[in-house]
Amino acid sequence: MNTRIPELRKQHKLSQEELALAVGVTRQTITSLECGKYTASLTLAYKIAKYFGLTIEEVFDFSDVEEF
Amino acid sequence: MNTRIPELRKQHKLSQEELALAVGVTRQTITSLECGKYTASLTLAYKIAKYFGLTIEEVFDFSDVEEF
DNA sequence: TACAAATGCAAAGCATGCATTGCATTTTTG
DNA sequence: CAAAAATGCAATGCATGCTTTGCATTTGTA
Numbered sequence: 001m002n003t004r005i006p007e008l009r010k011q012h013k014l015s016q017e018e019l020a021l022a023v024g025v026t027r028q029t030i031t032s033l034e035c036g037k038y039t040a041s042l043t044l045a046y047k048i049a050k051y052f053g054l055t056i057e058e059v060f061d062f063s064d065v066e067e068f
Numbered sequence: 069m070n071t072r073i074p075e076l077r078k079q080h081k082l083s084q085e086e087l088a089l090a091v092g093v094t095r096q097t098i099t100s101l102e103c104g105k106y107t108a109s110l111t112l113a114y115k116i117a118k119y120f121g122l123t124i125e126e127v128f129d130f131s132d133v134e135e136f
Numbered sequence: 137t138a139c140a141a142a143t144g145c146a147a148a149g150c151a152t153g154c155a156t157t158g159c160a161t162t163t164t165t166g
Numbered sequence: 167c168a169a170a171a172a173t174g175c176a177a178t179g180c181a182t183g184c185t186t187t188g189c190a191t192t193t194g195t196a
Binding site: 025026028029032037038039040041044 | 182183184185186187
Binding site: 001024039040041042043045046047050055056057060062065066 | 069092107108109110111113114115118123124125128130133134
């Protein structure tokens with residue numbers, strides 16, 4: 001899943017590790033989210049969005065989620 | 069995690085199975101979310117929220133997510 | 137240039153989301 | 167009341183999120 005995490009990190013001048021610390025995960029987790037290795041859990045998505053003062057929908061790109 | 073899924077289901081007069089079908093999971097998954105057995109994935113949370121025309125934050129209750 | 141900080145990336149293992157099956161109980165409806 | 171639909175709930179297994187460790191490469195800075 002695409003995210004605006006790299007963009008938001010740069011705007012706030014944060015390293016992957018600083019963001020990781022801020023939301024309580026490891027740097028590797030942030031890396032994996034940024035390069036689309038896997039999708040964040042709901043609570044992690046919430047923490048990241050809230051950290052940047054945004055909603056989950058503003059940070060994560062759901063355009064590839066299939067319709068039912 | 070608490071959710072408004074039971075409430076929203078009743079408003080829309082949907083059974084657990086109908087909602088499950090609509091968002092592409094099994095009835096057991098909906099049951100588990102409703103009784104707090106586990107937390108939805110981000111994509112499932114999105115599908116459920118979108119199905120009801122709401123945002124993720126409007127459907128799921130993040131008040132128990134710790135601050136960092 | 138030299139060093140430090142930041143990032144990329146991979147493997148193994150644990151934790152959790154979800155499917156599948158199955159059955160018992162409750163609720164609805166004819 | 168009788169049958170069907172809806173819900174509760176448990177066990178097993180697979181898929182995926184996340185951690186941990188470690189090292190190589192790139193980027194920033196004195």
